[in-house]
Amino acid sequence: MIKLAGIDIGNDSIKLVVDGSKEPFMIPNIIAPGYERHILQEEDSAWKALDVVIYSPSLSQRNQRYFVGQLALEHEDNLELEDTDNKALSDQSLIVALTALAYQGLVSQTAASGYGQTDEVEYTIGTGLPVRAFAKYHQPFEQRLLGEHEVTFLSTPQLRNRKVKVIVRKAAISIEGAAAMFHLATHDSLQVKDEEIYSGIIGVCEIGALTTDFPVIKRMAIDNHFSHGEQIGIATYLDAIIRDVEDAYGYVFPSRAKLAARVKNRQYTIQLPGEGQVDIRAIVDQHFRRAAVRMVEMIKKRWRKCPDIQCFYVIGGGAAALKPYILDAAGPMKLRFTNDSEFLNVQGYLKVAKSRLNQAVPV
Incomplete structure (x- = not known):
């Protein structure tokens, strides 16, 4: 079943709401380079430890490991967007957005098991761009979102080693x-x-x-x-x-x-x-x-x-x-x-x- 969702790809955080759900899901728009974690005590929530490998044809670097959101928040090598970044073209924003879509697909149990151990979740999404970016970038932004992407959760509690194919069928771009x-x-x-x-x-x-x-x-x-x-x-x-x-x-x-x-x-x-x-x-x-x-x-x-x-x-x-x-x-x-x-x-x-x-x- 194709899920309908709104996703606000903000420079500070990414918010996602799926049709039928009451509360938006929010992840800080922060990433850090991922590596094997030395875990003394597992986090009590998957949201607190989003440790992922992402493959997407829209990313300049594919199959890279990242700590995303809360896990990257206090990391010494974390990356936040700067005023020179364009969210329509930003790899970081796409990484966090795809992580949010994959996570929501699993925790809401809308992901369907596909080949092997890969789950699939399909979306039609609405999202937006700033006024000054919209005219020039809304089409390339839409093209980067559309298609098939793959997110694998690694040390994330409750989602360990789960692989999700995120398929974005349609994207409606509007103005913030x-x-x-x-x-x-x-x-x-x-x-x-x-x-x-x-x-x-x-x-x-x-x-x-x-x-x-x-x-x-x-x-x-x-x-x-x-x-x-x-x-x-x-x-x-x-x-x-x-x-x-x-x-x-x-x-x-x-x-x-x-x-x-x-x-x-x-x-x-x-x-x-x-x-x-x-x-x-x-x-x-x-x-x-x-x-x-x-x-x-x-x-x-x-x-x-x-x-x-x-x-x-x-x-x-x-x-x-x-x-x-x-x-x-x-x-x-x-x-x-x-x-x-x-x-x-x-x-x-x-x-x-x-x-x-x-x-x-x-x-």
Whole structure:
């Protein structure tokens, strides 16, 4: 059976939701070179130890071993995407995405046993690209996703030595932020839920790790003239916090994701050598205030260029972290935030895939 899924290939994390499931599955978009692990105690979850070999005709290096996501999070040789990376062409993003699709196929028991010990899972997926990358890269991005790929789990608990053939039959590519509005505007059945969003002129500020997108949605269609994207995201400010904390206290965050998790959980106390602790909230506040001022100025610029915009939604993982700072910087200007905004795109991509299959509403 072909599964329908939405997958948000974010620069900081990859989120996957399969039709019929309630909760999206999320993996940090981090990899490290894989090797034979010296395991003292097996992890209590497969998600914590994604140790894979991946073969894909779309990868420049095939049959390579990688530690993915949580397992790579604190690895000294881990790799996070930088602002020079293009997710449409990125091997790293494809590695993590294929790992997520294979994992979900096994844990949800949708994978069917194929030849020998190989399981198979087939997908039709919806996904997206930033505004500035979409026009040029959506076709090569689609071609890299389509076809047959193979993921073998090695030391991963509960999935040890399981091999999965991941087959992507169709891929519907849309624009980040626009898919989120489609999700807010419609029910799961794709019937209209919010007439204002569905029929109005809506501005979106979608704050990601490395990009911030400003699509303008007019009656669920992208406005080609006013939609815009900026090559800056919250990662710039997370990197600055990491540098300042290291300079001030000698404490090194092994990855942006590690810092982001602390910020999300409001855990600002770090442990120093010995028994000392220090609060880094002041450093976080300083950089996030700068980020918020910049975001608000970019929103004002977009709104001035397209004064017909009726309201502006601020969404994405960066929006959740920056919300109090953006509200303070915005002053009397009204901006709209939503709950679980980092999952709006992935839910929207699932609906876009469903609508394309039904030849329904294009987004």
